[in-house]
Amino acid sequence: xxxxSSISSPKLTNRTEVKIRFSEVDSLKIVWHGxxxxxxxxxxxxxxxxxxxxxxxxxxxxxxxxxxxMKLQFKQSVSVADTIIVETTYRPTRAAKLxxxxxxxxxxxxxxxxxxxxxxxxxxxxxxxxxxxxEFFQKWKERWGY
Amino acid sequence: xxxxSSISSPKLTNRTEVKIRFSEVDSLKIVWHGxxxxxxxxxxxxxxxxxxxxxxxxxxxxxxxxxxxMKLQFKQSVSVADTIIVETTYRPTRAAKLxxxxxxxxxxxxxxxxxxxxxxxxxxxxxxxxxxxxEFFQKWKERWGY
Amino acid sequence: xxxxSSISSPKLTNRTEVKIRFSEVDSLKIVWHGxxxxxxxxxxxxxxxxxxxxxxxxxxxxxxxxxxxMKLQFKQSVSVADTIIVETTYRPTRAAKLxxxxxxxxxxxxxxxxxxxxxxxxxxxxxxxxxxxxEFFQKWKERWGY
Amino acid sequence: xxxxSSISSPKLTNRTEVKIRFSEVDSLKIVWHGxxxxxxxxxxxxxxxxxxxxxxxxxxxxxxxxxxxMKLQFKQSVSVADTIIVETTYRPTRAAKLxxxxxxxxxxxxxxxxxxxxxxxxxxxxxxxxxxxxEFFQKWKERWGY
Numbered sequence: 001x002x003x004x005s006s007i008s009s010p011k012l013t014n015r016t017e018v019k020i021r022f023s024e025v026d027s028l029k030i031v032w033h034g035x036x037x038x039x040x041x042x043x044x045x046x047x048x049x050x051x052x053x054x055x056x057x058x059x060x061x062x063x064x065x066x067x068x069x070m071k072l073q074f075k076q077s078v079s080v081a082d083t084i085i086v087e088t089t090y091r092p093t094r095a096a097k098l099x100x101x102x103x104x105x106x107x108x109x110x111x112x113x114x115x116x117x118x119x120x121x122x123x124x125x126x127x128x129x130x131x132x133x134x135e136f137f138q139k140w141k142e143r144w145g146y
Numbered sequence: 147x148x149x150x151s152s153i154s155s156p157k158l159t160n161r162t163e164v165k166i167r168f169s170e171v172d173s174l175k176i177v178w179h180g181x182x183x184x185x186x187x188x189x190x191x192x193x194x195x196x197x198x199x200x201x202x203x204x205x206x207x208x209x210x211x212x213x214x215x216m217k218l219q220f221k222q223s224v225s226v227a228d229t230i231i232v233e234t235t236y237r238p239t240r241a242a243k244l245x246x247x248x249x250x251x252x253x254x255x256x257x258x259x260x261x262x263x264x265x266x267x268x269x270x271x272x273x274x275x276x277x278x279x280x281e282f283f284q285k286w287k288e289r290w291g292y
Numbered sequence: 293x294x295x296x297s298s299i300s301s302p303k304l305t306n307r308t309e310v311k312i313r314f315s316e317v318d319s320l321k322i323v324w325h326g327x328x329x330x331x332x333x334x335x336x337x338x339x340x341x342x343x344x345x346x347x348x349x350x351x352x353x354x355x356x357x358x359x360x361x362m363k364l365q366f367k368q369s370v371s372v373a374d375t376i377i378v379e380t381t382y383r384p385t386r387a388a389k390l391x392x393x394x395x396x397x398x399x400x401x402x403x404x405x406x407x408x409x410x411x412x413x414x415x416x417x418x419x420x421x422x423x424x425x426x427e428f429f430q431k432w433k434e435r436w437g438y
Numbered sequence: 439x440x441x442x443s444s445i446s447s448p449k450l451t452n453r454t455e456v457k458i459r460f461s462e463v464d465s466l467k468i469v470w471h472g473x474x475x476x477x478x479x480x481x482x483x484x485x486x487x488x489x490x491x492x493x494x495x496x497x498x499x500x501x502x503x504x505x506x507x508m509k510l511q512f513k514q515s516v517s518v519a520d521t522i523i524v525e526t527t528y529r530p531t532r533a534a535k536l537x538x539x540x541x542x543x544x545x546x547x548x549x550x551x552x553x554x555x556x557x558x559x560x561x562x563x564x565x566x567x568x569x570x571x572x573e574f575f576q577k578w579k580e581r582w583g584y
């Protein structure tokens with residue numbers, strides 16, 4: 001019987017707390033929508049620190065991982081007194097891609113502020129798009145049962 | 147027989163030129179992906195100036211139009227010496243929404259840098275989501291044959 | 293003999309830790325100089341939280357405190373792997389001003405990254421510059437022996 | 439007898455127009471003070487384009503020119519409907535430094551919004567601070583009679 005990875009593999013998730021900065025709030029007194037891209041990157045980098053796949057790890061293995069696709073759905077606004085929780089979850093895929101799903105919560109009541117997803121590809125330091133999983137990423141997946 | 151609006155109505159498009167700032171380029175020497183949200187807003191605001199539906203017009207009519215959905219596909223990078231063209235096109239819809247499609251080009255060779263779409267809804271100044279098109283927007287649509 | 297406030301009053305200082313974001317680093321692989329203004333605001337806001345004089349406290353008392361003067365001296369650079377410590381110190385003055393001195397350290401070796409100062413004035417919510425200390429600020433100073 | 443350079447040399451000034459972006463305005467409905475650092479850089483880069491001493495020129499000569507000192511005095515605020523003029527003027531000095539004075543005007547009435555100055559030093563691409571004027575900069579100065 002095949003081991004389904006959905007059964008045996010753990011769900012990899014990071015939760016990062018971010019305090020809203022005064023300079024991130026716009027004239028409508030809510031966080032300007034473009035700033036959420038930074039919060040997603042905060043979540044992704046902390047995911048990387050927790051699971052050993054951060055930007056500098058990739059870089060030292062000879063790769064960068066540019067975002068090629070990004071989708072954001074805004075559910076409600078937050079403002080200067082608020083703290084948010086960025087929940088970043090790895091989405092397993094066989095493709096040579098790194099896909100994350102995000103939910104941002106208002107820490108006060110854990111209501112959903114935003115859902116999002118990003119897709120990254122691997123590019124070697126001399127600029128070559130990788131069609132197959134780089135070795136370091138293949139090992140990373142296997143380590144987590146994916 | 148009704149004329150389909152796709153036949154009789156003009157395509158509403160704005161083209162805005164943006165010179166890349168040094169501060170918008172990241173350590174990989176390309177524009178940081180989050181900065182494209184600003185370029186989309188530049189395009190949208192200039193579209194608004196050209197077709198009389200800018201942020202301040204909406205505001206003086208008693209509405210704001212927050213972005214509730216945003217999708218970006220990155221095709222290639224640009225850097226500090228580059229100038230981009232943000233092409234912003236109105237996408238007709240019956241819903242009480244404002245939807246724009248974007249293509250960003252590298253001005254040097256007009257190759258595609260990014261495609262994107264944003265969806266905005268109308269919220270009254272006291273915070274009420276509008277389920278029907280506000281009168282000013284309905285008139286705006288009719289003026290352009292939509 | 294007058295009690296000199298420099299003898300009897302405590303030095304009010306806050307230390308805030310900030311992790312450098314990838315998006316804050318420029319193409320020379322160092323933090324872009326303009327981003328330090330955000331770090332100073334982080335320090336100032338945390339000073340405000342610690343000593344009960346934050347932005348929202350002022351606002352609820354009927355005032356804002358815009359920065360009217362800002363001086364920054366850059367001593368060395370930091371980059372994406374770094375964490376900085378923003379040390380924010382209140383500088384006593386009789387004038388109706390709020391003056392802070394800052395030293396930013398690289399957390400790794402506590403070497404100095406930047407020194408800075410900012411001056412803020414008090415403006416009522418209807419836009420009037422205050423030539424005398426607002427009552428809430430006078431009380432705040434007295435509470436700390438200034 | 440030597441002609442004083444203050445008599446024979448032209449004043450080198452660039453004027454750059456910048457339209458305020460919605461995302462640059464804070465919850466007090468004025469441009470957030472940290473954003474002026476970007477406008478100064480806009481002015482400096484356009485000065486560089488006009489007088490052939492821009493960032494990429496320096497870089498191709500083997501140098502970068504980090505800002506080591508920055509002073510800003512805020513005179514009045516601007517907001518989302520405004521356009522500003524950044525006036526950037528070269529300040530002659532014998533030192534191996536690049537010093538600029540800035541005045542930012544509100545285009546509507548040419549009232550002064552901000553005055554500022556920045557000081558840059560020259561650093562070779564291998565990180566060495568230059569104590570003497572690099573040759574390309576010495577030639578640049580002579581070309582303009584400084």
